[in-house]
Amino acid sequence: MKILTATIAASIIALTTGLAQARDLGPDEALKLRDAGTIQSFEKLNAAALAKHPGGTVHETELEQEYGKYIYQVDLRDAQGVEWDVELDAVTGQVLKDHQDT
Structure with missing residues (x-):
């Protein structure tokens, strides 16, 4: 029983530590x-996201720091009206994730 309790406690600590690793950055800090x-211009980052979905429009952006990396998140709608979530490395501009919003 002690081993099970210790395993559960360790799992909870690991999960809450992971959650604390991401933080939103405010406009002034960005x-x-x-x-x-330190990071690329927002125009370049938006252009990189839109290049994945030509004719799209950006609806919302957010800059986060996750595990020491700056992640730029773009919510956009493509020319067909489909919503997409695109995540980029804000330092390099590389697209990390590109998936349809559900």
């Missing part, structure tokens, strides 16, 4: 990172 050249 602009400082962009101005310092």
Whole structure:
């Protein structure tokens, strides 16, 4: 029983630690990172997301720091009206995820 309790406790700690690793960055912090050249411009990042869905429009963006990486999230709607979630590495501009919003 002690082993099971210890295993469950360790699992809970691991899960809550993982959740604490991601944090949203506010507009002021995002602009400082962009101005310092730490991350790419928002125009370039939006263009990279839109390149995956030509004719689309950006509806919302968000910058997060996850496990020490800056992740730029773009919610967009393509020319056919389908909604997409695109995640990019904000430093390199590389598309990390591109999936249809469900």
